[in-house]
Amino acid sequence: MIRRWIIIWMTLLVALPLWAQKGMHVESLFGGRFKQDKRAVEVLIKGKELKKYHLTLFRSLTVTDAPALSEEIEALVSQDAASAVDKEVGTVGKRLYYGFYCFPARDESYRYLFYRNAAVAPGGSKKPEVTVVYMEGQVTLEELKQLFK
Template sequence: MKYVWLLLCSLMVVCGQLHAQEKLRSASLFDGRYNNREGAVEVLVKGKKLTPYHLTLFRSLTLQAAPDEIAEISGLVESDAKHAAEKETGSIGGKLYYGFFCFPGNGKEPNQYLFFRNASLRNPDYPEVIVIYMEGAATLEELKQMFE
């Protein structure tokens, strides 16, 4: 009987960890590395200002970047996109131009949302990439309307 309880407890821990929300790889872009960089704008909004939008956290990064850096950022976003429950994407020349991605919470954690746009694919003379990360209870449709 003791082994049955041990087995059940082990299964609960493993299942709980599998169900827990994973950290997005693109979250590493908001680690402060672009804080004082020319051509980079970071925005962080928390609290009551976001309540009307059904969000609790809003982070954005707009970055003038070299092609290799844009490729690295695109790779992080595409890696996250594989795990999205809902998504809408557009490509140019086989490369991700824009994407809206939703990662549902597990009850304890809020939903996570990721928006990405690579403007350099439309205009190579303007090498800008935008990454927006949000948390909250908004639907993907509500968020897409905010970005129109």
């Protein structure tokens, strides 16, 4: 019986990061979709490493040289942006250059989404690269801004 409980708890611990961004459109970007794609780098950090930043989950995806995928990512981020309670965005023409979004707290954790599209950076022909970062934890927006400075 104890063995069953241990297996159940271990399964839940592995699955929790997958539930973290549930209800968000960017959820489809994380969880192994790009495992075999050489144009993408996905990072998942959880546990002790994040404790000093007051975060419980950090997920990022960076995609290079994939214009169609970049447009898909931008569309997903824009859909999620509609439910953000606080946001800071920059656009170039009609394209989203960067966005930092704060979402309503869930289970006493704040949720954040960061987006950057280097290809539309003003004043340069940068490498076509899109980055999406999802974070959640007890950190406030002001604390996060200080971390990224």
